[in-house]
Amino acid sequence: MFTAKVKALLGTELPIIQAPMAGVQDANLAIAVSKAGGLGSIPCGMLGIEAIVSDIIKVKAATTEPYNLNFFCHQMPDYNQAQHDVWQNTLAKYFIELGISCENGPNSANRMPFNHDIADAIEAFKPEFISFHFGLPEQKLFDRIKSWGTKVVSSATTLEEALWLEAKGVDAIIAQGIEAGGHRGMFLTDDITTQVGSMALISQIVKKVDIPIIAAGGIADAQGVKASLLMGAGAVQIGTAYLLCDEANTSALHRLALKSEKASHTALTNLFSGKPARGIVNRIMNELGCMSALAPSFPHAAIEITQLRQYAEKQGLDGFSPLWSGQNTSGCLDISAKEMTKLLVSQLE
Numbered sequence: 118m119f120t121a122k123v124k125a126l127l128g129t130e131l132p133i134i135q136a137p138m139a140g141v142q143d144a145n146l147a148i149a150v151s152k153a154g155g156l157g158s159i160p161c162g163m164l165g166i167e168a169i170v171s172d173i174i175k176v177k178a179a180t181t182e183p184y185n186l187n188f189f190c191h192q193m194p195d196y197n198q199a200q201h202d203v204w205q206n207t208l209a210k211y212f213i214e215l216g217i218s219c220e221n222g223p224n225s226a227n228r229m230p231f232n233h234d235i236a237d238a239i240e241a242f243k244p245e246f247i248s249f250h251f252g253l254p255e256q257k258l259f260d261r262i263k264s265w266g267t268k269v270v271s272s273a274t275t276l277e278e279a280l281w282l283e284a285k286g287v288d289a290i291i292a293q294g295i296e297a298g299g300h301r302g303m304f305l306t307d308d309i310t311t312q313v314g315s316m317a318l319i320s321q322i323v324k325k326v327d328i329p330i331i332a333a334g335g336i337a338d339a340q341g342v343k344a345s346l347l348m349g350a351g352a353v354q355i356g357t358a359y360l361l362c363d364e365a366n367t368s369a370l371h372r373l374a375l376k377s378e379k380a381s382h383t384a385l386t387n388l389f390s391g392k393p394a395r396g397i398v399n400r401i402m403n404e405l406g407c408m409s410a411l412a413p414s415f416p417h418a419a420i421e422i423t424q425l426r427q428y429a430e431k432q433g434l435d436g437f438s439p440l441w442s443g444q445n446t447s448g449c450l451d452i453s454a455k456e457m458t459k460l461l462v463s464q465l466e
């Protein structure tokens with residue numbers, strides 16, 4: 118019933134996009150999902166150009182099925198020593214407690230927005246599908262990608278963002294409900310009170326836009342997939358449910374948290390990167406407050422926190438780690454990504 122439409126939208130047999138998840142997966146998860154008939158994603162937002170190219174080569178060597186490349190397109194804000202000082206003073210007690218000293222670190226904090234250098238490197242591969250988070254790149258860059266015949270999609274977290282993306286010429290809109298794990302793709306406002314749940318968001322967008330919608334956020338099982346398609350989505354994008362899969366690189370501490378009672382309490386926090394993202398509530402979120410005006414702008418908040426995280430994790434502590442997770446962990450299973458993909462479509466005709 119959905120096959121022709123899905124083929125046209127994603128180029129795949131199944132209406133499933135494995136959500137790109139920077140920091141917890143590489144090409145292996147993408148390959149497994151693409152081979153299973155879904156659209157596997159390579160999260161490029163935290164990778165350098167060499168690593169992006171190497172992941173693409175890895176996917177192409179493993180399968181001829183389509184895959185998705187995912188990039189961030191945030192504005193890079195200035196970051197000066199005075200701003201470093203505020204954040205370092207806020208975190209000083211933790212550095213003292215752990216007995217480590219704080220370094221200023223690289224200014225980019227490992228997250229560069231999509232740019233012409235990246236486009237130069239990936240152009241030869243003529244990627245079939247690219248998804249963006251945090252809006253779209255400037256028009257020239259957008260037109261350049263479209264000229265390759267690439268399908269371009271981006272996340273909308275409000276009806277306004279969906280209308281904005283449609284007017285810019287994207288091929289489909291990822292409707293990211295507030296239940297979603299990881300970063301909010303919000304880009305027209307910083308006001309988190311504008312963010313709505315998947316059911317409300319899908320209904321609002323379906324009624325007002327003419328291009329296909331990809332539902333994301335809180336979809337973790339076959340019933341959720343079926344319900345999203347019934348509501349008018351052409352496909353779904355699923356992240357959290359894949360976090361325990363064999364091919365994901367989710368850390369042992371993160372896996373433990375996802376399987377524990379703690380997973381039922383997630384919240385949006387800007388402490389780990391500077392932008393709101395959903396993760397399992399942990400020590401630093403409890404002590405500093407999940408949303409803090411003291412956290413520097415994205416991506417700079419990550420510089421100091423990453424140092425605490427790396428040291429603490431070696432001691433077996435997850436109190437400074439971004440335990441990204443959506444609100445619905447009920448579908449997380451220790452199985453292969455192929456099995457997960459098959460399970461997710463098991464209620465579709």
Ligand SMILES: Cc1cc2nc3c(=O)[nH]c(=O)nc-3n(C[C@H](O)[C@H](O)[C@H](O)COP(=O)(O)O)c2cc1C
Pocket residue numbers: 136137138139141160161162187249250293296297298299300333334335336354355356357358441442443444445
């Ligand atoms: C661990 C994790 C990392 C994520 N990283 C990215 C990313 O790099 N790029 C992106 O576009 N979305 C990212 N997301 C958000 C997903 O694209 C998607 O919106 C979300 O996973 C859907 O909700 P769900 O987690 O409830 O399935 C991430 C989500 C998670 C859980």
